Amino acid sequence: MKYCKGILRFLNNWWPIGILLIPFVILPFIDLTSITKQNFDNYKEKIEFISWTFASIMSLVSFSTLFLAYIYENKLIAASKNFKSILTPYVLTTAELRSAIIDYQNSTSSSREGLIRIIFGGFIVISFFSMLIWGAALGVYTKYQFSLYIDLTAESVLVFGIYIFYIILIFILLFLSIAIKLIILNKDPLGKGYLPMSKSIFNVKFLVENKADMNEFFMKNPIRLELFKNVNKTRRSTYEVIFHLPIYIANLRYVINIYNTESENIVTFFGKTKNDIEEEEIGGKYFYVVTNNFEESLYDSLLNDSGCYGVCKIYDTNYNLITRYILSRKLNSQINLEFIFLKTLFTNISNDQDWNLIKNNENVNNFTKYQNESGRID
Secondary structure (H helix, E strand, C coil): CHHHHHHHHHHHHHHHHHHCCHHHHHHHHCCCCCCCCCCHHHHHHHHHHHHHHHHHHHHHHHHHHHHHHHHHHHHHHHHHHHHHHHHCCCCCCHHHHHHHHHHHHHHHCHHHHHHHHHHHHHHHHHHHHHHHHHHHHHHHHHCCCCCCCCCCCHHHHHHHHHHHHHHHHHHHHHHHHHHHHHHHCCECCCCCCECCCHHHHCEHHHHHHCCCCHHHHHHHCCCEEEEEEECCCCCCCEEEEEEEECCCCECCEEEEEEECCCCCEEEEEEEECCCCCCHHHCCCCEEEEEECCCCHHHHHHHHHCCCCEEEEEEECCCCCEEEEEEEEEEEEECCEEEEEEEEECCCCCCCCCCHHHHHCCCCCCCEEEEEECCCCEC
16 A cells, blocks of 8 residues: 555656656657658748747746746755754754744745746646657658668768757756756755655654754753742632743653652653644744642742752653753742753663653643642642
8 A cells, every 4th residue: 555655646746747758659640641842841931930939938938947946946955954954953042943944944835836836837838849849840851760870971960960959858858847846846955855844844753763863952942841820819829830842843742850959759740742733833832831720839849949950851652762851940030930951861761651641641632731749640
């Protein structure tokens, strides 16, 4: 089934190039018996007129197509560079990473293909008729009689030259058609294969499969927890926890353990983002209200313990640990504190079972929950 899908995808992408092969099916059936010495000059004049007409049209269409192809090729070069920067954002800040993501989306967006697809279609049509009509003209002059043996007579050299130039024309048109089609298909000009659509990139599964540096990526796109005390003078105050991600990414599975000064786990947050993101969400920020009824005792513990910290663990779709880093406590005020990225942990850990918290909720598409020190989950 996968093999059949591959063939259907290939045919769907490349069928316009097959149109250029149709003239070679039609040419052998063209009737040349009506051409005589008496009416040859009449045919010659028609051929010259059609040739000049098609040559003019071909020049305009070719120039327009090549000009647009050059512009889009430059966009693909920029997209390819941004793609590599996204996978390995060593010299980028979070803002620069977001800018690279948005630029990549703009460079590979399907909306940009409309004009070049129309021009490409015109190029295919003109190429088809050029190959057919000039192939017919070749038959008028040579009766399709060709020999690789050249006896250095004027007629032999001219006939040989006519076929050579026609073959060169065929290869040029085929080459340009294939090159333009590769641009439409987002062929990576600086690497192998094709550039993926922007939606598929911002997914943990894709990043892992394409060997992105996950430590570096989440150093530039770290999870942040924010805690609020909503003061109410007439009623009991409430406590709120919000999960933040600077750049939205799908299929993100995470566990955040918060420890006190004695390194005792007092609360654990865990969750998963949805499986796919929408086009308009690419490059945007993401936040999720974990709870607006956080326990007062837990909030006070985190507020009063200046040495508390967090450890964030991120997993792939198979629950393999792909990166781990420390979150430091940042006190903004008595009613607001955060846990923000401090440094990446490169040491391996054994007997990690925290991923079970996420797996037990695998059927939930988008969630973040927390578990207190007594084991109760909210």
